[in-house]
Amino acid sequence: MLIKFKNLSGEEHQLFAFADTHGNHRQIIVPDDVETVIFAGDACEAGDQNQLEDFFAWFSALPAKNKLFVPGNHDLPFEFAPDFAKSMVPENVIFLENESVTLNGIRFYSLPVRPWMHAPLYLPSGVDVLVTHGAPQGILDKGFGCTILRHLVDLAKPEIHLFGHLHFSGRQWMQEGETQFYNVAVGA
Secondary structure, eight states: OEEEEEOTTSOEEEEEEEBOOTTOGGGOOOOTTOSEEEEOSOOSSTTOHHHHHHHHHHHHTSSOSEEEEOOOTTOTHHHHSHHHHHHHSOTTSEEOSSEEEEETTEEEEEOOOSSOOSSOOOOOSSOSEEEOSSOBTTSSSTTOSBHHHHHHHHHHOOSEEEEOSOGGGTTEEEEETTEEEEEOBOOO
């Protein structure tokens, strides 16, 4: 999903975000002219290591200057063997979880919501783009979103919140308050 926006400093940016390819990542057409590509989880099906390795080979070869990866609930190695899984991430791909990174003047932050959080975590203010795998409650979720995440988003008010997981509302967006919410799931 191509997303154009102005960050909190008023600078115009565009990025490409997607999630939930479940091994079908090579069918995704990523525009050549975006500087930042974000993947919001579920690169493979049920922890399939071969699919995950192929995803990283494909993802790292994309021409985008910045590539961010956030794991989903099907990317099981990140849950059960995190050190091994992180070693699979290519050097030119940023693994983002529970931290922030600023790229081209955009402050990105990610929380481990796969698809829910089990304990409150910290979400700082001043985040331009929040990336999670799961959705916040009440946002394109038909009741399946995370209540803890919704509370954090309501407090921190990121400019944009990107998520996936919920295939039925994939490729949809809405605005509520100060935040634009994008479900970037592509899987069916």
